Amino acid sequence: MSTSLPDTEAIERAGLKAWPGIEEKWDGSWVRRAAGGYTKRANSVQCLDPDDFEDADLRVISACTWMIIRQVKPVFRITPLAPYELSATLDESGWQTIGASHVYAMALDDREADPQAEFLSLGDPRFLAAQQKLRDYDAATLQGLQNLTAAIKTPATGIVLTRDGEAVASAIMAIADGIVVAGNVITDSTRRRQGLGKAMMNSGFAWARREGAHAAAVNVEAGNTAALALYSGLGYAHQYDYHYRIPGAPK
Known part of the structure; x- marks a missing residue:
């Protein structure tokens, strides 16, 4: 039996199912989650494909609007699967970085x-x-x-x-x-x-x-x-x- 560990995408997708948002909406490989504000992880936006970066600026605006409508503060969760263009868009808009965390397996x-x-x-x-x-x-x-x-x-x-x-x-x-x-x-x-x-x-x-x-x-x-x-x-x-x-x- 192989003892190899699941890769980043497998862990992230499992995490989305194991700790879901109450409401979720997919935009390509970007997923928005809202859970009434309980934990940042369940109330955030993240991307699972580093190559899915087209119109990043417009998608950030759309995701933020979606979260605000649901009375959740806009939060992006940045993992190794996040495209560079997403981080660059957030940088240009002056977004802060908080909550440095690790994943263990x-x-x-x-x-x-x-x-x-x-x-x-x-x-x-x-x-x-x-x-x-x-x-x-x-x-x-x-x-x-x-x-x-x-x-x-x-x-x-x-x-x-x-x-x-x-x-x-x-x-x-x-x-x-x-x-x-x-x-x-x-x-x-x-x-x-x-x-x-x-x-x-x-x-x-x-x-x-x-x-x-x-x-x-x-x-x-x-x-x-x-x-x-x-x-x-x-x-x-x-x-x-x-x-x-x-x-x-x-x-």
Whole structure:
């Protein structure tokens, strides 16, 4: 069995399915996504073909209008698949660069699920309560999470790891095209360095293997040193980088 990892386009397309927008519109290989503002990734525009750059300036305007109509701030997600002409157009218009991030991936092998890991539907009140507690979500943000997870159509699970009856780690795992994509990964900030994140993630990998996944991918902010250490320790390897572009401040 080959252990080669999926390429950039395969990871990106899996990510679009595993973490979708509530509303999506394709313009050639440019995809617009809106999800009520919950996460930049699900509320952004990106391109999956570096050769699809014709009329980039007009398409940027059209995409921005589409997002504004949906009450979402215009955001472009720039991966290695973005055409140079798109970045140049944004540069000329004074767009800022924010949110430097990495994509990590690995081939899946056999992992042990923690006995205290629960695999719940994404709408399960116990999963939502764990996410709200660990991420300190207010009611509006929790509703945003619920709205987005309702749009996930691929095999997915919410994971909650408990200790002494308390939720101490949680994540979403969704499988698309054989790749399990992790999102909303969180550990109790008062119980770091206890192996809880690793136990929770390995539990998710065990679930994903049972569901037929052969690879795993995750997005992580460049400055999140704790997450980078966790993912490296689990066996993930850096694949590529991306960032976001937002309109510059008015002069």
